[in-house]
Amino acid sequence: MTLTTPARAAAVSGRPTARRPNRMRVWATRAPLLPALIFMIVVTQLPFVATLVISFLDWNALYPDRRGFAGFANYGEVLTDPDLRGSVWTTILLTVTVVLVSLLLGLLLALLLDRRFRGRGAVRTMLIAPFLLVPVAAALMWKHLLFNPEYGLFNGILHAVGGDGAAQPDWISEMPLMAVEAALIWQWTPFMMLILLAGLQSRDPQLVEAARMDGASDWQVFVHLTLPHLRRYIELGVLLGSIYIVQNFDAVFTITSGGLGTANLPYTIYQTFYQAHENGLASAAGVIVVIGSIVLATFALRVVSSLFREEVSR
């Protein structure tokens, strides 16, 4: 058993002679990989195949005898039923808003934290805190502690500042989707900030200094050096953020319970099979989310792999 570097491993396995011990060695190298690979495929990947099969069935769990092949009928229903179509739209709106706003805030915060100032570590810790609450706990906090029309902090502050005549909006009923978005933006801005801060700190300081020496203003440095360098980190933040937020269940479930037009696809899928027992329909909606995610993931993987290659070649 000798350890081999990647190059040597390639050379060894590429040799055509002495096949048998060679094959043994190849499998010995692969062996440590197999338990993880098999376990993961069985538990999380095979169910997708089952979902795909069920999506073509007319299957309501309350009437198990009437199960039959439905062709693309479930897909037709997902795309024509106003509620289900609405949840596709809600998912897109929720994801785009949360990702873009938290990215922008995250960028501003990352730029602020990239400078040296007193208490930088403390501020960083404060900014990360929202991300380290259990998502359900954070959503409960927004729902009861901040948004509550009678004793929530927001209306409390409005009351304290504006006196007895101050507006006391019922935040969640008046702007349900924005209420969910606000909670998610608060939780996801730290994530964006951390990624972008890592990007800022991987800049070549000499390059910035050289540009400054040549008389570049802060704005010019930002537009011509910082932003191009950050581009891939921004892409990464957008794509990973999208992947996580498309899948969001906790905030919608907690803050509005999917009511008032805030039901996104994960919530709708949960409801379609858990409460309405429409297994076929829920699976068709699931397949649609998977297709959407594959499109996103294709771009995400490209970005990750370009960052990864750079890291390996460094």
Next chain:
Amino acid sequence: MATVATTAPRHGRPPGRFRGAALGVVAWLAGIVFVLPVLWMVLTSFHSEADAATNPPSVAAALTLEGYREFFGLTGGASPWPSLINSMTASLVSTLLTLLLALPAAYALSIRPVKKWTDVLFFFLSTKMLPLVAALLPIYLFAKNTGLLDNIWALVILYTAMNLPIAVWMMQSFLSEVPVAIIEAAQLDGARLPTVLGRVVAPIALPGIAATALICFIFSWNELMFARVLTGVVAGTAPVFLTTFITSQGLFLAKVCAASLVISLPVLAAGFAAQDKLVQGLSLGAVK
């Protein structure tokens, strides 16, 4: 402070330093705005229910442990302990299993790599990008038919699989930081594989392995959707316990705050402990 900074250049002082100070203040303000809801939650959790539900808010109300006593069921009502123990079991056991499976895999992708190891690595990553909600129904049906419904082991298995891709990615990047030359030198000195792993690889990779474990723990602890669907009264986890607070129940704000904080405590502790490696875990190893 902000006004001082904006007027400073007019007084002919060096503008850079004042602008720097002003931006520092802005950063502090931003930090305070973000952390304020959490601090407000901490304060409210120590108020009596009557003081917690006033409008305008009573900031200086007397402090009490009433909310915590209520949450822990000391005044009657459901005890959160079973759900906390379930969460601990699911998170700790699944994290341990994840590490046991991910470590050898990461070894085969870094120190002694298989052919096309980058392809394998990206396969792991791509599975993490598929929404697990689409797998919810088959997993539920499987658990129902095998009697795993409302059984904490269903969650242990699920969380292990859910965290494997992240763990493999993080661990791969930590193990590939171990210089090959050191390993080869140890091997030349006649060290066998277990010795090499224990004496050479482990000390270098240990901080990374710890960070990976903490991040897997956080993800398992936070998970709600599967816990909600697959568990009931017996195996319900802490986030499921929290969902009982979704509908208002009269004066219960202090209790909600106490519950949210106590249940978030393990995540806050793990998160701050792993702060430096947090990005790496969340970005699936793409950012260091």
